[in-house]
Amino acid sequence: MEERGYILYVPNEEEPGKDSEVFYNSEMVLNRDISEIAGKVFREAVETEDFRVCDALSASGIRGLRYSKISTELHLNDANPEAVKSIQKALEANNVEAETHKRDANVLLSDYRNYFHLIDIDPFGPFTNYLDSTARAANHQSLIGLTATDNAVPTGSYKKTCRRRYSSEPLKNSFMHETALRIYIKEVFQNFARYDKAFEPRICFHERHYSRVIGRVTESKKRTNKNLDNIGFLSFCRSCRWRKLERVERCENCGSKTEIAGPLWTGKIIDIRFTEKVLEKIPKEWEGSLEMVKMLHNEGELLAPFYDIHELASNMKISVPKRRRVIEEIGTKGYPVSRTHFSPTGFRTDAPINDIKTIIRELSESDNKP
Ligand SMILES: C[S@@+](CC[C@H](N)C(=O)[O-])C[C@H]1O[C@@H](n2cnc3c(N)ncnc32)[C@H](O)[C@@H]1O
Structure with a gap:
């Protein structure tokens, strides 16, 4: 098996x-593409000669291999002995030097206090079990990438599990994957904050069955305190579909009682200075990953949770106009607007909901004119 030129020793399975x-x-190649390039961008920005990388749940070793060009010291770990054998064969075949470990990731990371400049956590299910050891092992200047595949929990299918695992209230609606991502980021931020380490999102996204949180860590009480302002709540009105990244008991548009999610991260989930550099470095042939980063970059500055065109049209009991035309029209009216990576029928804008609805109604009516 091969991925982006790296040889791997893995069984050929339809459903791994x-x-x-x-x-x-x-x-998961898109996840690894974006992680690799994020690592490169961070490596160039950070003022350090050493760059120690740990792929703590390595499986075939592919992530570690993909970070090998930027690391001065590479650690690949997996608790499964068969995985470690595959990693060692892959290292040899690809002519890459690394230390391999066959340990529990938490035990390994706990042995390397403040050590790694890049830590990748890519488990089955949630990453919460590894947050504590990751926060301890993170260097005062580091990049952390974490994957979560328990999206059903913070998207509201298992509310109690969400309260238990993330101490947050989820919200099941059309933008539940954004709410989930914000709950994940909050959880990462708070865990690092306990160690006086500030976690700041650089490029966070959702794709298919997983979410990925990538951010920079700096050791700074001041920065951590400042970012506490980004922990808050989200309000949603099921009646008129108004939403806001603040705790508001009554809808500011129609006065109905709101539903509240959180605590969660209310700040930006994308740093466009970072994604700009990722866009410069990502190979043009990695088309799907490039397209994803472009979308993330374009929506990065817009804070209001995204809208779904079908949801709004159904709420207004009208037929659905084309998303492209809605986006064009919102832009023409002078509001910032973009597509969103969260959904092919979604868009993101800071425009007031009534203005959005007026545009949708006019376009729907003009579509239906004989
Ligand atoms: C989702 S896979 C990792 C996939 C890999 N990072 C990639 O990009 O292809 C999770 C891996 O974590 C390993 N694992 C599970 N629990 C672990 C633990 N507590 N410590 C170390 N490895 C563990 C499993 O054996 C499995 O290989």
Whole structure:
């Protein structure tokens, strides 16, 4: 098997999963593409000669291999002995030097206090079990990437599990994956904050069954305190679909009682100075990943949770106009607007909901004119 030129030793399976002898999912290539380039961008920005990388849940070793060009010291770990054998074969075949470990990731990371400049956490399910050891092992200047595949929990299918695992109230609606991502970021931020380390999102996204949180860590009480302002709540009106990244008991548009999610991260989930550099570095041939970063970059400055065109049209009991035309029209009226990576039928804008609805109604009516 090969990925982006790296040779791997993994079983050829249609549905890789927890029971695979050695896990490898080729569909996660976008996650690894963006992580690799984010690592490169961070490596160039950071003022350090050493750059120590830990792929703590490595499976086939693919993530570690993809970070090998930027690391001065590479650690690849997996608790599964078969995975470690595959990692060692892959290191040899690709002519890459690394230390390999066959340990529990938490135990390994706990042995390397303040050590790593890049830590990748890519488990089955939630990353919460690894947050404490990751926060301890993170260097005072580091980049942390974490994958979560328990999206059903913070999107509201298992409310109690969400309260237990994330101490947050989820919200099941059309933008639930954004709410979930904000709950994940809050959880990461708070865990680092306990160690006086400030976690700041650089490029966070959702794709298919998983979410990915990538951010910079600096050791700074001041910065951590400042970012506490980004922990808050989200309000949603099921009656008129108004939403706001603040705790508001009554809808500011129609006066109905709101539903509240959180606590969650209310700040930006994308740093456009960072994604700009990622866009400069990402190979043009990695089309899907490039397209994703472009979308993330374009929506990065817009804070209001995204809208879904079908949801709004159904709420207004009208037929659905084309998203492209809605976006054009909102832009023409002078509001910032973009597509969103969260949904092919979504868009993001700071325009007031009544202005958005007026545009949608006019376009829907003009579509239906004989
Ligand atoms: C989702 S896979 C990692 C996939 C890999 N990072 C990639 O990009 O292809 C999770 C891996 O974590 C390993 N694992 C599970 N629990 C672990 C633990 N407590 N410590 C170390 N490895 C663990 C599993 O054996 C499995 O190989």
